[in-house]
Amino acid sequence: xxxxxxxxxxxxxxxxxxxxxxxxxxxxxxxxxxxxxxxxxxxxxxxxxxxxxxxxxxxxxxxxxxxxxxxxxxxxxxxxxxxxxxxxxxxxxxxxxxxxxxxxxxxxxxxxxxxxxxxxxxxxxxxxxxxxxxxxxxxxxxxxxxxxxxxxxxxxxxxxxxxxxxxxxxxxxxxxxxxxxxxxxxxxxxxxxxxxxxxxx
Numbered sequence: 001x002x003x004x005x006x007x008x009x010x011x012x013x014x015x016x017x018x019x020x021x022x023x024x025x026x027x028x029x030x031x032x033x034x035x036x037x038x039x040x041x042x043x044x045x046x047x048x049x050x051x052x053x054x055x056x057x058x059x060x061x062x063x064x065x066x067x068x069x070x071x072x073x074x075x076x077x078x079x080x081x082x083x084x085x086x087x088x089x090x091x092x093x094x095x096x097x098x099x100x101x102x103x104x105x106x107x108x109x110x111x112x113x114x115x116x117x118x119x120x121x122x123x124x125x126x127x128x129x130x131x132x133x134x135x136x137x138x139x140x141x142x143x144x145x146x147x148x149x150x151x152x153x154x155x156x157x158x159x160x161x162x163x164x165x166x167x168x169x170x171x172x173x174x175x176x177x178x179x180x181x182x183x184x185x186x187x188x189x190x191x192x193x194x195x196x197x198x199x200x201x
Contacts, residue, residue, distance in 0.1 A: 062096045062104070064089050065122040074115045077103035084114060090125040102143075119188075144168055145190040156191050159199040 064071040070086035073093070077100040087093055093116060094109025103115040144152055148168040157164045160175045173189035180187045183198045191199070 062093050062106075062116075062121045062123060063125040064091045064093060064116075064120060065125070066120045071116055071120050073106070073111045074103065077101045077105070077115045081115070085111065087111075087116075092125070093121065096121065143190055143192045146170070146173060155201050156196075156199065159201050 064087050066089045068089055070088050071093075072083040073085045073087060074081040074083055092109070093111055094106045096104035096116070096118075097107040098105050099118050100115075102118055104118040104121060106112055106114050106116060144156060146168055149166055151166070153168045153172065154164050154166045156168075156176070157166075157172060160172075160179060162171065162175045176191055176195065177187050177189045179185075179199070180189075180195060185194055185198060
């Protein structure tokens with residue numbers, strides 16, 4: 001019975017109706033009037049820009065930037081964890097994610113899931129300038145370095161007796177280096193646990 005029903009539906013659909021007229025209204029756009037103003041172009045450009053930005057994924061490619069030695073890739077965020085490889089200076093190690101105890105977790109590439117000392121990695125293979133991040137520094141909670149901003153930078157600047165502007169610029173780095181040299185600390189221009197303790201903050 002179903003077969004007959006489907007057959008009749010099919011036949012009825014296939015037969016054309018001579019009286020059937022499809023009445024589609026004519027649409028006329030006045031393109032010159034719509035595109036007369038350049039405001040639509042600005043709006044379209046901003047819309048495309050915002051749509052592109054929302055789709056971007058930020059990745060930070062990291063390279064070994066040591067003083068010439070190789071960098072140990074470790075199984076955990078500590079010097080006590082075993083080393084699985086020793087990667088040469090200026091070698092690409094992948095992208096990094098979270099930082100714990102001064103060690104960055106590698107989130108892509110050959111060493112994914114392992115850790116590298118954050119102090120010895122950077123986003124360019126050039127070893128002349130290091131990148132510092134705020135996060136867990138070795139032996140302390142926060143490491144301040146070039147580009148840092150805010151109240152903690154102001155505290156450091158006050159303790160050093162330099163102009164207070166809250167921006168960790170080259171002026172602040174030089175003052176920190178001089179302080180570290182005078183106090184027998186590792187001279188790196190960054191304010192970590194030991195430098196902060198010596199500053200009394």
